Amino acid sequence: MKTKITLTALAILMIAQFSSATVWRVNATPNADADFTTIQSAHNDASVLAGDTLYIEGSTYGVGSLSMTKQLTVIGNGFFLGENPETQHNISPSIIGTLTIQNGSQGSKFTGCTFNSTVYLYKGNIIFERNHFALGNGYGIYTYDNCSDILVLGNYFSTSTNYNSLYFNNVHSNILIANNYINGRVFTNSNFNGTFYNNIFNRNVTIYNSTLVNNIAHFTTFEMFNCSYSYNIGTSTQFGNQNGNQENVSINDLYVGASGNSTDGQWQLKVGSPAIGAGEDGADTGIFGGESPFVLSGMPPIPAIYAIDAQSLPSNTLDVTLKAKSHN
Template sequence: MKFFTGILALCLAVLTLSETKATIRIVDNNSFDPANFTTLQAAHDGAVSGDTLYVIGSGANYGNLSATKQLLIFGPGFFLGENPQTQANPVPAKVGSITFNTGSENSLMTGITFENQVTANASNITFKRNRHIFDYDLTSIISIGNNVSNIFIVQSHIWATDVTYDHSSYYSYARCINVGSNCQNIVIKNNYISHNYSNSANHRVIYSPSTSSVDFQNNVVWGKVTIYNSIVYSNIFRFGVFDGGSNDIQYNIGDATQFGTSNGNQENIDMTTVFETSGTSDGKWKLVSGSPAISAGINGADCGMFGGPNPYVLSGIPVIPSIYFFFGSSSGSNSTGLPIQVKIKSHN
């Protein structure tokens, strides 16, 4: 594993050298691997704005982060053992509570597994191809502060895992995504978002107040959405409620009457006819052959998370090459060296 991590670091450095002149730092808390840093906060504190952090998959959480610098943070993805040609080391990089503060504008987190709340108190933050897991003692999975703009939540798997505990006895506003007041250009596209708990009207997948606006497209949703002044295109509601006001609602599909039938919307659709329903944790939300969601979205594209110009990517593999196969011999010689085999795949 130590040798593999060294090869990985070398490959990452070579493959990204032409794309950035910023420092690349390895974050790795596996006890047998050398690394620049073993916690995300230490890596942040030791970096300068514009640096890139590569977080290696591990069984241990990398802890919390309070960010005041612009950083590009890459993890390996998630569901790595389920989908083919993901990573040779099929272990996710898990983090705790993450907060982006003033100074962290234009940061990116991708390929990360969040096990606690993430908060954006700064503008121009991108969350791309991540897995967000909800716990019963959180008010929201993703919290967007007041008076921020250009927050991108895209190609991610956001799931409220606790479906039996009465959240309302803890917090009245347990939400997957909570948008603050006076927020503009909050982009939520090509995600799987599920909040299975439905005993309280406040347990929403997304809440955005009437002073803010959301660009909500190509999502697969289970739960309640309340948004205003927003674009609502090409989504699939497996189950739930949609409300709010002053929205542009077109080419969506609902299991009930969430969207009506005007403007290309479809209602009362049997969801067993829409998705493959079997396969990997995220692959089962691909459209089945003959699905009513095929070519039913805006501009003739598919509805759902795999539709549109920037479809969901299985396992949240980041937009960097990944080593999906690695074999190293346990012995070598001065004449032959140490034989290794590496297979690398690029990702868009």
């Protein structure tokens, strides 16, 4: 038990190095000795101030849903942790239910979290980075009101192809969608203005008033209205063949594939892929290219302990060796 507490304290210390605000532990596992057992109770507590950090520890127990009216940084454990090397010693994800972004939460950030229900946006100025949107039969991110200044970076959307991973149906500006694997549909209306860089689209797309660069599209229904697009790849004629775009590229020629690779690692480019160096300024197209390449398992940009070796010594002491890795 003492060893466990020491390791937890070390993990919190690592996070604290990257934040001047207070870090609070949230863990629904029985007897976890965390500050809070649900994310809503952490959010509502008067001791948790705007600008603080909630560390959602990996667990088989979810921390519940959150109606958010306070600016917070929320850090999770990552996802697909058992499929990729040197991720976390604790390979359980940090599971959050329905998330509703309300007034007062502007400036918040979520990273390394697993959402198993829809994220509803009533306000903007929000960052979603390196998360897993794991809800199959339902929406990923759904906007309910006018909201702008939204960054969606390096996430993995497992949304069913029958549902929208991204749904923007109000007035939206300054929206950046970059380096995401998007399994479900994408929809924006005519009041949307945004930028799409280095994404993989796996289903129907309808986009207005946007710039699209270095993306890969798998499905033939790809509608763009008042958009500029260059250096993209389509498995059909989604982007045509002008302005550095490629068309009718076989999906089998692009990626390393699922065999022997992790759920997210399968989208890495294979040797000889036509996507290598095919992007703007010679960058790779797809989620592992560009200025902010996809990070396997959505590891948050803090050091993570991925191995522990504990040995008892004759002197009745415990020798503990930790291996940690930063994922900036």
